[in-house]
Amino acid sequence: MLPSPLFASLAVLTIWTVVLGLIVGRFELFLAAVPLVVALLSARKPVAASSIGITANLSSMRLTEGDRLDLVVVVACPQATSPSIEVFLPLPNTFEFVEGGPHLATSLRADETFEWKLAVRSTARGRFVFGPFDVRVSDDAGLLVDEARVGSAVEIETYPRIPMIRQLPRPWHTRSSFGNYVAAQFGTGLEIAETRLFAPGDRVRQINWPASQRLGRLYVNQFQQERSADVVLLLDTMAETGASPHSTLDASVRAVTALASAYIARKDRVGYVEFGGTLRWLKPAAGRRQWERVLRSALPASQYFTYLARTLDYVPAAALPRQALVIAVSPVIDERFTRAIVDLAGRGYDVVLLAVCPVGLTRRVLPDAPLSDVACALWMLERSSRLRQLRNEGITVAEWQPEQPLDAALAALARRAPVRRAMP
């Protein structure tokens, strides 16, 4: 428990009144001091702030960017009457209030509760913690206060809003397990490749009965093999520009989750590598569980600056299979990342670079001045030159302006030609 600044202020005014009354020798000034003295003497010890009970009920623990979250905070006063209770909600700055504010002031009698209803909107992806709440209790006069942190923390996850993708870069190499890529080889599948004469050993279910009846001999269908692929999504967290939730990293995470969702829907195995200050990876796997794993791994991705020269050599072969299609999502700012993907392409990997354009996102946060326009124009020129250089080094590049649909950027890659590299 501490005296508030008001206590000092009242004490100063009281002392001045009494002292000046003595100096000028007029008792009337003492009468003017009476309300101040009464106020000082009315100070009472407030109930302990730690005794205030706070429970937060959230409408959801998992949100998507832009979703509304309804909160009901129940404030309870189990002990004596609390003339003034203030509750502060420590809200992360990626949330904005739709209804209410972060600060409540109320008065509660013993065993009374108050329901504080709030609505907030999550504006950016990430994993956040709500609470504990800061509570300040004071007496009626506001002269003595007690403060404490009350309540337990609640973790909330905000997932990126995933854009729909129809056009996807097709992998060069496929795996024999069942998938959506129709191969030239015969095997189990749905697409009929050819019809031939029945031979001993053929299954009865493969007989093409209409053809057999028409031609008077038994014919069987042969199907094209349907295969799947390994796709590794490589996220660049070396550099980030723009302001959340419209930074290059936010756009990259949206692209990674959208690509993971689309490839997993095609029955491909998807892996994830975060290349930055920290190197994290997920081995390729298929299925909805893997999609959730990728989503949860990409969720807290943040730029972490380091002077270390990172390489992908530390990533185990199982997490970066030789036959995998590697889709690197990067703003192409840090040379260490571009060196890593050039090295990967040089080692024979099928590498596609989805270059997230940082210029527009950075321009948003720059002051509206001609110098900024010139700087951005120069940056665009330099960037175009760098991307041309990467194309010459054997990397398939698709440039994506985050303001435009991701599908439009990927459409150019859906029918990409095989990259021919000169043999050393």
Add this chain to the structure above:
Amino acid sequence: MNRLVPAPAIPILVGVPLWVETSGLVAAVALASGAVCLIAVLRASLSLATVGGTLAIFSLALALHLSSSSPNVLMLAAFGSSLLLLVEATHLCRRLEGASVTPSLWRRTIAWWTGRASISLAIVIVITVLAPLVALSLPAAWAPFVAGIGVLATFAAAVVFAWPEADD
């Protein structure tokens, strides 16, 4: 919370010294106090409110020093209550800025202010009535003893006030 809640105290803090003694010096100090109090109210600054309040006390002391007549007791009680309103309401405005304040807190605060102002007024009236009676009934030589009893009573009140704190 509206920052102008303590504003009604300013005319009283400026007006009472001028009512007691209308002179250029008093007017200058009173207007200076009013200006500082107004800035304090607009900025919801407790430290500026304390400075403004101190200047107002200076202006009243100056007015009393220059004046030979005795001012109305109610006016002095109003002056003291206005000082209290100025600093308390400024502090409250600062504390509750942007907060969702429930009606129960408003009711309790208003009741508390009203009750305390009434008690202060009653005490002022009692003192005003009792002081001349005591002065008449006792010889002038007893004055230091009465003052000593007052000091002891104040000390006892302070001890009573602090006693529950010592238990914790």
